[in-house]
Amino acid sequence: MATVSAGDLRKGLAIEMEGAPHLIVALEFVKPGKGQALYRCKLKNLITGQLSDRTYRSGDTFQTAEVRDTEMQYLYHHADSYYFMHPETYDQIEMSAEDVGEASNFLKEGMLVTLLLYEGRAIGFNLPNFVELEITETDKWVKGDTASSDTKTAVVETGYALQVPPFVEVGDIIKIDTRTGKYVERVKR
Amino acid sequence: MSSVSRDKPQFLSHLESKRYNLLVRSEVLRLIRAFFHTKGFVEVETPLLLSTVAPEEYIEPFTVEGRYLAASPELQMKQLMSAGWDKLFQITHSFRKGEKGSLHNPEFTILEWYRLAKELEKLMEDMEQLFLFVARGLDGNAGISFGGGQVDLSPPWKRLSVTEAFLQFAGWDPVAEFDQTRFDIDLVSKVEPNLGFEKPVFLHSYPAAAASLAALCPDRPEAAMRVELYIAGLELANGFFELRDPVEQRERFEIARERIRESGRTPPPLPEVFISCLEYMPPCAGAALGVDRMVMLFCNASSMNEVMAFNWEEC
Numbered sequence: 001m002a003t004v005s006a007g008d009l010r011k012g013l014a015i016e017m018e019g020a021p022h023l024i025v026a027l028e029f030v031k032p033g034k035g036q037a038l039y040r041c042k043l044k045n046l047i048t049g050q051l052s053d054r055t056y057r058s059g060d061t062f063q064t065a066e067v068r069d070t071e072m073q074y075l076y077h078h079a080d081s082y083y084f085m086h087p088e089t090y091d092q093i094e095m096s097a098e099d100v101g102e103a104s105n106f107l108k109e110g111m112l113v114t115l116l117l118y119e120g121r122a123i124g125f126n127l128p129n130f131v132e133l134e135i136t137e138t139d140k141w142v143k144g145d146t147a148s149s150d151t152k153t154a155v156v157e158t159g160y161a162l163q164v165p166p167f168v169e170v171g172d173i174i175k176i177d178t179r180t181g182k183y184v185e186r187v188k189r
Numbered sequence: 190m191s192s193v194s195r196d197k198p199q200f201l202s203h204l205e206s207k208r209y210n211l212l213v214r215s216e217v218l219r220l221i222r223a224f225f226h227t228k229g230f231v232e233v234e235t236p237l238l239l240s241t242v243a244p245e246e247y248i249e250p251f252t253v254e255g256r257y258l259a260a261s262p263e264l265q266m267k268q269l270m271s272a273g274w275d276k277l278f279q280i281t282h283s284f285r286k287g288e289k290g291s292l293h294n295p296e297f298t299i300l301e302w303y304r305l306a307k308e309l310e311k312l313m314e315d316m317e318q319l320f321l322f323v324a325r326g327l328d329g330n331a332g333i334s335f336g337g338g339q340v341d342l343s344p345p346w347k348r349l350s351v352t353e354a355f356l357q358f359a360g361w362d363p364v365a366e367f368d369q370t371r372f373d374i375d376l377v378s379k380v381e382p383n384l385g386f387e388k389p390v391f392l393h394s395y396p397a398a399a400a401s402l403a404a405l406c407p408d409r410p411e412a413a414m415r416v417e418l419y420i421a422g423l424e425l426a427n428g429f430f431e432l433r434d435p436v437e438q439r440e441r442f443e444i445a446r447e448r449i450r451e452s453g454r455t456p457p458p459l460p461e462v463f464i465s466c467l468e469y470m471p472p473c474a475g476a477a478l479g480v481d482r483m484v485m486l487f488c489n490a491s492s493m494n495e496v497m498a499f500n501w502e503e504c
Contacts, residue, residue, distance in 0.1 A: 007287070029290025032381070033417050033427045034401045035373040036247045037287065055374045 002064045006039045006056040014046065014065040021046045021065035021118050030055075046116065047123050067118045069126075074111045082107070084115060084122070095122050105160035106131045106178045127178040132187050133157050134173050141166045200503070210488045210496045213327070217484050220326040221280065221300060224319050230276040230302060235265035237282065241457045243402065244445040249286040250457065251295075257457060258284040261477055262301050263402065264463040267431065270303050270473050271466040278302035280480065291492035292423070292482060294500050300483075303431075303475035309414050312428045312474040313391050316418050317344035320389070320483075327487060335421045335489050341388050350394040351412075354380050364412050367398045384419035392417045402438070403429035418478075420486060428476035435467040 004015070014021045026042035037058045044051050046067060072084040072093065080097045082104070093115065097104065099122070106127055107113070116124040138154035151163040156174070164183045168174060175184040222232065238256045242248075243264055251258040261283050269277055283299045306312060320342050324331055331343045352364045359375040384390045393416040397405055400413030414430035432438055439459065446456035484496040494500040 029288070029293060030377045031247070031288060031290075031293060032373050032376045033424055034245070034247065034399060035376065036369070038373060038377055040378065053378075055378050057370060057374075 006060045014067040016063040016065045214484045220323040224322045225278040230278045235262045246448040268466045271470040275305045298480035300478040306474040346389040348391045364396045367396045389420040404432045426478035
C-alpha cells in the first residue's frame with residue numbers, strides 16, 4: 001500500500017475508499033477559470049461493481065489498493081463454495097457461489113481463470129472469452145426433419161442449458177462465448 | 190532515387206491525421222485577426238520572459254533563468270492601455286505549470302483584447318460578434334455542431350448570473366456565502382455541464398472572492414464585474430471590467446501571495462510597475478480567450494491535442 005496524491009491518480013489504478021478497493025476507470029483534469037485544479041474520476045467498486053463519480057482536489061491523498069490478477073485453476077465446488085488453486089504454489093482460494101455468480105455455468109474442473117485478489121481473498125474473476133464443454137443432454141436429430149425449428153435445447157456438462165443447432169448430439173464438444181452465453185460452433189463430435 | 194519501402198514513423202502519420210484541424214486553425218487565426226483589425230483594434234506583442242507575473246493562488250508560473258514565463262499577457266496589455274491606447278489585441282502563447290488534460294496544455298495559445306468601456310456589456314458584444322464572424326468566415330453558417338449537439342451562435346446570447354446559475358443547478362448562492370472548494374467543485378460538476386448547449390451563455394457577477402483582477406459591482410460589492418463565456422459546456426473566455434484601484438489591487442496580490450506561501454510555493458514579487466500604472470488606466474474591459482478551445486469548437490474536436498500540431502507530450 002502506498003500513499004498517492006490526486007495528481008498521481010491514473011486510469012487503471014486501484015485506490016482504497018470507504019473500506020473497498022475502487023478502480024479508476026476514467027480520469028479527467030479540470031480547472032475552472034481562476035479556480036483550483038480538480039480531478040474528476042469515475043470509480044468502480046471492485047467488490048460490488050458499482051460505479052460512482054468523484055471530484056478530488058490536487059492536495060487530496062489516497063491509499064492505493066493492493067489488487068492483483070492471478071491465474072488460478074478451478075478445482076471443484078462443494079455446497080456453496082468454489083475452490084481454486086494456484087498452479088505453482090498450490091495455495092487454495094475459496095469463493096462463494098454468490099460471488100461466482102453466473103460464471104459457474106462455464107466453470108469446468110481444471111480450467112484456468114484469472115482471479116482478482118484483494119487482501120488474500122478473491123473479489124472477482126475473468127473467464128476466458130470462449131470455453132469448450134461437452135453436451136450431456138439433448139434430443140436426437142431426425143435427419144430430413146426440415147419442418148422442425150432451427151435450434152433445440154441442450155445441456156452441457158456444467159448443467160448449463162442453451163440453444164444449439166439440431167445436428168449437435170450428446171457427447172459432442174461445443175464452443176461457447178462466455179460473454180453472451182451463446183453457442184459458437186461444434187468443436188468435436 | 191531510392192524508393193521508400195519502410196512504413197512511415199507513427200509520429201508522422203499522427204501529424205498527418207491533424208491536417209484538416211490545422212487548416213481550420215489557420216483559418217480561425219486569420220479570421221480573429223481580420224475581425225479585430227476591422228473593428229479598429231491594434232495588434233501588439235508583449236514579452237514572454239518577465240521579471241514577475243500577477244500573483245494568483247491557482248496559477249503556477251514556470252521560471253527560466255530567474256525570470257517567469259508569461260502566464261498571460263494581461264499586466265503588459267493593461268500597462269499599454271494606461272499609456273493611452275483605446276483598443277488593443279494580442280494572440281500569443283502563455284504557460285501554466287501542471288495544467289495538462291483534454292482541455293489543458295501547459296503551453297497554450299491565448300487571445301487577449303482590451304477596450305475602453307463603461308461596463309462589461311461591450312466586451313460581451315465583442316465575443317458574440319467575434320464568434321459569429323469566425324463561424325460565417327469558415328462556412329457561412331451561424332451554427333456549429335459540437336459533441337453531438339447544435340449550437341446557434343446568433344446573438345444575443347444568454348446572460349446568467351453566478352447566483353442564478355448556482356441556485357438553479359447546485360442549490361446554493363456562492364455570492365451570498367463563499368466557499369472556494371465547494372464553488373470550484375460544483376462549478377465543474379453541476380453548473381458547467383448545463384451551460385451553452387443551445388446558445389452560448391455568459392456567466393457573470395462572480396463572488397467578490399473570485400474577482401481576480403476585476404472591479405466589484407458598484408451597487409453590489411459582494412459581486413465582481415467578471416464574465417466567463419461557455420459554449421456547449423466548454424469555458425472559452427474570461428472577461429473583466431478592470432480593477433483600477435492600485436490600493437485594492439495591491440491588497441489582492443498580497444492575499445494571493447500569502448496563499449501561495451501557505452501552499453508551500455514561493456510567490457512571484459509584487460508587480461510594482463503594473464500597480465503604479467493603474468491610476469492612469471482609463472475605465473476599460475478586457476478578455477482572455479483560449480484559442481485552442483475555440484478551434485476545438487469549430488473542428489468538433491474532443492481534446493486540445495487534436496487541434497495542436499504538437500502538445501506537451503509531443504515536443
